[in-house]
Amino acid sequence: MSTETLRIAAWYARARWLTSFRSRPRLERFQRRILRSQLRFLRRRSAWFGRLPAGDLSDLPVLDKASMMAHFNELVTVPVDRDEAMALAIAAERSRTFDAELHGCTIGLSTGTSGHRGLFLVSPRERAQWAGTVLARTLPRLRGQRIALFLRAGGDLYETVGSRTVRFEYFDTFRPVAEHVDRLTELDPTILVGPPSVLRGLVDAVADGSLRISPAKVYSVAEVLTPLDEERIREGFGVPLVHQIYQCTEGFLGHTCEAGTLHLNEDIVHVEREHLDERRFVPVITDFRRRTQPIVRYRMGDVLVLRESPCPCGSAMTALERIEGREDDVLRLAGRDGTTVPVYADLVTRAVAYADGVVEYRVVQTGAAEVRVELDPPSGDAADAVVVELRRLFAVQGVADVRITVAPFEHDPSRKLRRVERLP
């Protein structure tokens, strides 16, 4: 076995058998201890943290993508220059080789659709730790599994986990589904991992008979899994539930337990909540172990929704109802009383789900009182029903008159599919 495989195996074992928290106080004690040693390390090795006055986590500044990029060179604990790393990462993504490396570290780009792109550096040790932990948390057993991974980018990060007992194949979501059919049929995956938009495409191929696979487990990654997509994917593959992995360049943040509830990985990251209302919050995360590029009090910009009742699985990790999307997936429309009314993405996707016969859709806010609905089919009863449902929703929410236009649904597969989006 290579050093890399040994490292992954060690982290796999550690994540699988050593850390399992069923008591919240025990989990919090563990967090305080690991956080102390992480901050001690960062004060010694990162110029940014070395300059800050000593104190607790809550005394440190909150960073977002823009401020992290602005202080990148001081934050990181390796001599990597931001502009050089960014140029390398963009070139690698353009050529679709995904193997940009600098000082032995893998460079990743976060797929921000608005504003600046984020840059993420991971050392080989951190990579092995990530792979081992993801595997341990998501796979009941490794032996005999055949795993198909549909990912937009970052192939290199994922290819490390192949070995004799388990087979991984990487599929580039940049290519159309039809091009993957032969290789996918040959692999006959036991586990299928991909963004919901891609899983939907595979379900269609199964339905029309062009693809024959029957995975035992299906995982949704990278995009928000809406209730409508969840239902279609679950029924299309005949699985009891669609699992979710909440994972991005910022870290491995959560995954579904066997009861089907999404839990935050609070033994890997500390999560502070910036509440929007009683149950919705924006997570501010601190990774306990990433040292090449520290992730400390990093504001994600995602909107998460807390689960109302505790999960029957008994885990001490925070249980979520769902990941609602990005903050800019929240529509902000002019209200009847002159204020701005937030209309959350899940309300919009639910309203669309009430309309029968919709195959694909996107709802995009293009102005203070303007919404464009992209639909497949773009006209007929289904389209009329969507407009009626949206008007009903907006009225209930106290929104003033909104101009709703309907356009044909188009999705570029090289980009993340966002069902609900507010344009800046």
Ligand SMILES: [Zn+2]
């Ligand atoms: Zn659970």
